[in-house]
Amino acid sequence: MAMQTATRTDQLVIVDRIQRSTSVTEFVLERADGSRLPDWAPGAHIDVVLPSGKIRQYSLCGDRWTPHQYRIAVQREHDGTGGSVEIHEDVQLGDVVSFGGPRNNFRLAPAQHYRFIAGGIGITAVLPMIEQAEKLNLEWQLLYLGKTADRMAYRHLADHYPGRVTMHTSTDNGRASIRQWLGDLPEDTMVYACGPETMLEALPEECPDLPKHFLRTERFTNTLADATVSSEPYEIELYRSGKVINALGTTPVIDALSQAGVSVITSCSKGVCGTCEVDVVSGEIDHRDAILDDDERAANTCMFPCVSRALSKRLVLDL
Amino acid sequence: MTINSTARCPFSGMPAAIDEPAEQRIEAPVMDVDPFDEATLASPYAMHERLREADGDVVYIPAYDIYAVARYDAVRETLENWQHFSSAAGVGLANFNSEKPWRAPSLLLEADPPQHDAPRAALEKILGARKLRRYHDEWRQTAHELLGGLLNDGTTVSNDGAVELDAVTEISEVYPLSVFPDAVGLQQEGRANLLPYGNFAFNAFGPRNRLVTDDLETIGPVFEWIGNQCPREALNEDGFGDDIWRAADQRHITEEQAPLIVRSLLTAGVDTTVYGISAVLYHLASNPDQYARLRENPQLVRRVFEEALRLESPVQTFFRTTTTEVTIGGTTLPENQKVLMFLGAANRDPRRWENPDAFDLTRDPSGHLAFGSGVHQCVGQHVARLEASCVMEALIERVERIEFIAPPQRHINNTLIGWDSLPIRFVPA
Numbered sequence: 001m002a003m004q005t006a007t008r009t010d011q012l013v014i015v016d017r018i019q020r021s022t023s024v025t026e027f028v029l030e031r032a033d034g035s036r037l038p039d040w041a042p043g044a045h046i047d048v049v050l051p052s053g054k055i056r057q058y059s060l061c062g063d064r065w066t067p068h069q070y071r072i073a074v075q076r077e078h079d080g081t082g083g084s085v086e087i088h089e090d091v092q093l094g095d096v097v098s099f100g101g102p103r104n105n106f107r108l109a110p111a112q113h114y115r116f117i118a119g120g121i122g123i124t125a126v127l128p129m130i131e132q133a134e135k136l137n138l139e140w141q142l143l144y145l146g147k148t149a150d151r152m153a154y155r156h157l158a159d160h161y162p163g164r165v166t167m168h169t170s171t172d173n174g175r176a177s178i179r180q181w182l183g184d185l186p187e188d189t190m191v192y193a194c195g196p197e198t199m200l201e202a203l204p205e206e207c208p209d210l211p212k213h214f215l216r217t218e219r220f221t222n223t224l225a226d227a228t229v230s231s232e233p234y235e236i237e238l239y240r241s242g243k244v245i246n247a248l249g250t251t252p253v254i255d256a257l258s259q260a261g262v263s264v265i266t267s268c269s270k271g272v273c274g275t276c277e278v279d280v281v282s283g284e285i286d287h288r289d290a291i292l293d294d295d296e297r298a299a300n301t302c303m304f305p306c307v308s309r310a311l312s313k314r315l316v317l318d319l
Numbered sequence: 320m321t322i323n324s325t326a327r328c329p330f331s332g333m334p335a336a337i338d339e340p341a342e343q344r345i346e347a348p349v350m351d352v353d354p355f356d357e358a359t360l361a362s363p364y365a366m367h368e369r370l371r372e373a374d375g376d377v378v379y380i381p382a383y384d385i386y387a388v389a390r391y392d393a394v395r396e397t398l399e400n401w402q403h404f405s406s407a408a409g410v411g412l413a414n415f416n417s418e419k420p421w422r423a424p425s426l427l428l429e430a431d432p433p434q435h436d437a438p439r440a441a442l443e444k445i446l447g448a449r450k451l452r453r454y455h456d457e458w459r460q461t462a463h464e465l466l467g468g469l470l471n472d473g474t475t476v477s478n479d480g481a482v483e484l485d486a487v488t489e490i491s492e493v494y495p496l497s498v499f500p501d502a503v504g505l506q507q508e509g510r511a512n513l514l515p516y517g518n519f520a521f522n523a524f525g526p527r528n529r530l531v532t533d534d535l536e537t538i539g540p541v542f543e544w545i546g547n548q549c550p551r552e553a554l555n556e557d558g559f560g561d562d563i564w565r566a567a568d569q570r571h572i573t574e575e576q577a578p579l580i581v582r583s584l585l586t587a588g589v590d591t592t593v594y595g596i597s598a599v600l601y602h603l604a605s606n607p608d609q610y611a612r613l614r615e616n617p618q619l620v621r622r623v624f625e626e627a628l629r630l631e632s633p634v635q636t637f638f639r640t641t642t643t644e645v646t647i648g649g650t651t652l653p654e655n656q657k658v659l660m661f662l663g664a665a666n667r668d669p670r671r672w673e674n675p676d677a678f679d680l681t682r683d684p685s686g687h688l689a690f691g692s693g694v695h696q697c698v699g700q701h702v703a704r705l706e707a708s709c710v711m712e713a714l715i716e717r718v719e720r721i722e723f724i725a726p727p728q729r730h731i732n733n734t735l736i737g738w739d740s741l742p743i744r745f746v747p748a
């Protein structure tokens with residue numbers, strides 16, 4: 001470990017690209033100066049802003065004991081909204097993307113036993129959970145569902161953890177019976193599932209006896225699918241004083257505010273603690289914090305200027 | 320290298336250094352200081368400067384066989400790097416890898432990820448700034464009642480209506496106790512135990528000196544009372560305590576964890592804010608021009624609090640323990656070593672702060688380390704801010720000038736720095 005000065009840049013360099021299967025590529029991201037990245041826990045995802053300005057959410061699937069590095073895995077979807085094709089085709093080693101978060105709506109709660117159900121690329125959210133269960137010496141089982149084996153990027157898990165992983169391919173074997181796989185669950189078991197909507201919708205029926213808080217699911221409803229981030233400059237209007245400040249598209253609002261001599265107290269400067277919250281009168285926000293949930297983001301009424309910026313040309317703040 | 324007899328666990332009395340350090344080569348500058356000496360605890364500033372200006376980012380203190388960091392960047396790095404600097408081995412002098420903790424370790428303060436994750440996420444939600452909005456009106460009202468009462472009933476001393484009082488015993492120690500225990504949902508009886516408990520817990524992070532041993536005989540019933548407030552039945556519905564139990568109902572944490580998380584609020588949530596409010600009152604009384612400025616610009620209340628925290632750093636120190644061999648600024652520390660972080664020294668490091676000893680409302684105090692930094696950064700910071708701003712808002716409305724009438728008296732604690740007495744005069748607005 002070397003001493004590093006605090007840094008807040010959200011620019012990440014692609015330092016490695018690993019082909020994991022015919023359709024899945026893993027990307028390893030670091031800051032150019034190799035400094036620590038914001039902390040995260042299993043279940044977390046980051047928002048990645050692709051070179052085109054498209055925002056996509058990807059689960060972090062690396063190791064948080066390597067704090068200067070994020071790892072994501074992307075499945076190429078030809079019928080998707082274009083983000084997965086773009087990142088596969090246009091994002092090369094050495095390229096730079098920016099990120100927001102990490103956020104976590106899929107936290108691993110303490111339990112004695114875990115059952116993980118991963119459909120397709122949903123495995124990425126589960127990987128750090130498996131690592132954690134192993135670290136804590138807890139009993140776990142994984143049901144890993146995919147269309148065909150060659151598309152399943154992490155099929156080596158079955159060899160790595162003998163007796164813990166059930167692989168199921170739907171092309172050859174039809175739909176899996178999750179209920180059968182779960183069987184009689186031991187006391188204090190939590191079930192975590194990440195995968196396509198159809199799989200998640202069926203789940204409550206598949207485990208009718210499980211108390212509702214013991215089943216956790218993560219779906220990627222990309223609420224920001226249509227938004228694109230531009231790196232063009234934008235204007236910040238201070239509602240109370242009427243002052244207008246010009247901001248660079250590539251830096252958080254706080255930078256422009258402090259350059260203009262407007263001080264807002266910040267504390268963590270990572271969008272985590274919530275100290276710098278500012279009310280937004282109008283304009284669209286490019287949220288990069290770890291605090292607001294999707295509904296609060298969509299409401300567009302407040303922001304955390306230590307990390308967030310503007311999507312619209314003008315942002316009016318209650319300052 | 321010798322181990323000083325003071326380097327002992329405060330409770331077992333066992334020597335702190337178990338790993339035989341005979342062959343350990345100390346790379347860091349060796350500093351002949353005693354951070355827990357009473358005169359130093361009362362005024363640590365000269366020692367801070369020596370530590371900061373030693374020839375390296377990290378120093379070695381043989382009196383306790385510990386390493387220490389005092390420069391801003393080094394303290395911040397140590398706070399944030401939980402992978403290499405563990406809290407689970409205790410954030411005091413005792414090393415839980417070889418010494419028995421005096422109480423069941425905290426699930427927040429004395430835990431590392433992954434165990435730290437769930438209790439932290441739960442408490443962050445409960446104490447989030449947005450969640451606290453519902454207390455604004457009530458806490459503001461309470462502050463007005465307190466100050467209004469003091470101005471009406473206090474000893475009036477002159478024809479400008481000035482009132483003399485002790486700001487510590489009549490404001491700092493009163494206000495948090497009139498809002499926080501209700502917000503947690505504690506019963507009325509026994510709340511007087513909260514301050515002695517916090518005082519003891521913060522002393523216990525240090526060595527087993529007089530500050531610890533003097534209280535050992537009387538602290539038993541205090542522990543017992545604290546323990547009895549943590550179960551669900553003891554807590555009113557609709558408070559932070561019950562919120563913690565609800566997080567267990569929703570299985571964000573387990574039922575076994577819930578009472579210990581309630582205990583964290585009782586340990587960390589009272590004395591700290593008493594000291595924080597005293598810090599504000601001390602600096603406003605010491606800087607009449609800045610007080611006048613605040614009265615003209617009430618939106619400065621938040622900055623006043625942060626600047627007072629930067630300068631005072633009510634929580635002066637915490638320890639970490641190295642999880643592996645690790646290098647700070649070119650100095651390599653062996654595994655399983657205690658590292659003392661001087662938050663107060665970092666907050667006055669001239670490398671980071673211009674004119675660091677001045678209480679200056681034109682500076683941006685953001686980035687101070689009085690609440691720590693990283694995954695353990697104070698989860699109660701919004702509670703502290705809300706209490707302090709409510710007191711200040713009532714103060715500037717009702718009081719035109721604050722003046723000292725006698726020298727303030729320091730309170731000594733192994734971890735906290737604050738005041739026993741701030742004798743002041745309020746000139747009403």
Ligand code: HEM
Nearest residue numbers: 427428583587588591595689690691695697698699702703
């Ligand atoms: C001015 C007042 C306060 C100061 C200066 C202060 C300071 C601190 C500091 C420096 C830490 C970091 C400890 C570390 O890194 O090891 C911390 C953590 C903590 N504080 Fe505060 N605190 C204050 C008020 C409060 C209040 C009001 C509460 C409760 C409502 C609280 C609850 C906690 C808890 C539970 C932790 C542990 C968090 C964790 O380890 O994740 N504090 N505080």
